[in-house]
Amino acid sequence: MPQTPMISIVDDDESVRTATEGLIRSLGYRARTFASAEEFLGSDQLAATACLITDVQMPGLSGLDLQDRLIEHGCDMPVIFVTALPEEAIRMRALGAGAAGFFRKPFDEESLVECVGRVVTAKEGLFPQL
Numbered sequence: 314m315p316q317t318p319m320i321s322i323v324d325d326d327e328s329v330r331t332a333t334e335g336l337i338r339s340l341g342y343r344a345r346t347f348a349s350a351e352e353f354l355g356s357d358q359l360a361a362t363a364c365l366i367t368d369v370q371m372p373g374l375s376g377l378d379l380q381d382r383l384i385e386h387g388c389d390m391p392v393i394f395v396t397a398l399p400e401e402a403i404r405m406r407a408l409g410a411g412a413a414g415f416f417r418k419p420f421d422e423e424s425l426v427e428c429v430g431r432v433v434t435a436k437e438g439l440f441p442q443l
Contacts, residue, residue: 319343320343323379364393364413394416396418414428
């Protein structure tokens, strides 16, 4: 029996992490939260993560830096960005590097839910043993 997909959430704002985690869990997914990109990269959750939701601007490594690191290490994990700074250049960079979604805070929950569902469904189709 396939394991329930894990969604990892990286955001330096605890209230955003908590709210997003609650939303993801309400959909039936497992969720783990991380206060920084460095914390996520140093965790044992990379291989278990079916989808990553990350803030763009954070102290230390930004969400874009995190995406770059994952790509450099050959990790094709789908990344969904949320940001309070929806600059078009940042959006284009993230999407150009393969981001699965890009949402402005406060994000529309229905749009994020749809994006996560699409990503997880596609990933399960590729990797049914998740």
